[in-house]
Amino acid sequence: MRLNTRAQGRILMALLNIVGEIPALKATGTNDRCQSTYTRLGDILHAIKPTLAKHQVMVTYSTTMRDQSFTVQQRLIHVPTGETLGTKIQFRIDCGAPHEIASLITYARRYLLASTLNLELGVDDDGQQAQATAQQQHDRSTEQPSHRSPSRQRAQQEKQIAMAADSEAQAAAAGQAPGHAEPTGAQSEEEAQKKTIMTNLYIRLKSIIGGNEAERLLLKCANCRFIQMVPSEQYNHVIAEIKTRLGPTTPASSDEANAA
Numbered sequence: 001m002r003l004n005t006r007a008q009g010r011i012l013m014a015l016l017n018i019v020g021e022i023p024a025l026k027a028t029g030t031n032d033r034c035q036s037t038y039t040r041l042g043d044i045l046h047a048i049k050p051t052l053a054k055h056q057v058m059v060t061y062s063t064t065m066r067d068q069s070f071t072v073q074q075r076l077i078h079v080p081t082g083e084t085l086g087t088k089i090q091f092r093i094d095c096g097a098p099h100e101i102a103s104l105i106t107y108a109r110r111y112l113l114a115s116t117l118n119l120e121l122g123v124d125d126d127g128q129q130a131q132a133t134a135q136q137q138h139d140r141s142t143e144q145p146s147h148r149s150p151s152r153q154r155a156q157q158e159k160q161i162a163m164a165a166d167s168e169a170q171a172a173a174a175g176q177a178p179g180h181a182e183p184t185g186a187q188s189e190e191e192a193q194k195k196t197i198m199t200n201l202y203i204r205l206k207s208i209i210g211g212n213e214a215e216r217l218l219l220k221c222a223n224c225r226f227i228q229m230v231p232s233e234q235y236n237h238v239i240a241e242i243k244t245r246l247g248p249t250t251p252a253s254s255d256e257a258n259a260a
Contacts, residue, residue: 003073003086011078011085014055015117021051024120039121041110048117056080061109068092070101072108076116087112194235201242202227209245217245 025047027037052059056079064071073088089108093100114121206214215225221241222230230238 001075002084003075003088005082005084007081008083008085010081011057011076011083014057014078015076015085018048018051018055018057019118021054022048022117022119027121039110039119041106041113044110044113044119044121048113048119059113061105063105070104072105072112074109074112074116085116087116191232191235194239195232198230198235198239198242199227201239201246205242205246217241 025039025044027039028043029038029040030036031038058077058079060075060077062073062075064073069090070093071088071090073086075084075086077084089112091104091108093104110121113119202214202218205217218224218227218230218238222234222238224230227238
């Protein structure tokens with residue numbers, strides 16, 4: 001059956017009379033989730049059926065599902081002439097549990113009736129069961145970093161910084177730059193000394209200005225976030241920048257003095 005007929009003069013005239021005769025409907029249902037009220041579908045049908053019958057109009061519904069698209073169609077039919085006024089609403093669903101589809105159908109029927117007959121109703125919340133379930137599944141399967149609270153982000157950052165600091169401190173205590181192997185024949189003794197000096201200076205800098213500020217300094221002067229990622233050709237530049245930030249009055253550590 002076609003959703004709409006070409007001729008609709010009689011059905012539109014009947015609807016004009018129907019709309020004028022249907023009173024405002026009272027809210028008969030309560031939505032605990034939103035603490036709101038609405039008019040149940042059964043109460044709507046009970047209120048409008050006598051008026052529809054008086055003007056020889058009947059209402060029918062059909063549903064179709066294709067892939068993840070679910071459609072509810074409504075037809076108002078003028079029985080004497082067969083003229084039809086139809087409309088539809090389409091949903092995209094991520095799962096097809098029967099109770100969720102039934103919730104969508106109920107919501108769609110009430111929505112289509114209310115919009116076509118210009119009914120005065122309470123809040124339409126019946127479709128929230130399906131929407132809430134789909135949203136919960138989406139949240140569980142695709143949690144994005146932007147959804148995390150600022151406190152969780154800060155805690156994660158601080159944990160990463162603390163782990164990096166521990167690694168650097170252990171490497172410094174062992175007398176080598178973190179993230180690097182012991183100097184090989186290809187690495188000169190002078191380069192190994194510069195690595196030790198740079199690492200010790202960086203650890204001291206972090207203890208004074210904090211890990212975030214120290215990382216910003218590295219990003220500015222070496223384009224990296226961690227001291228172990230500094231290329232050997234930039235050791236002198238990084239040492240100079242760190243010493244400038246520490247200030248001329250900062251005493252040198254014994255490791256630096258020995259390395260120098």
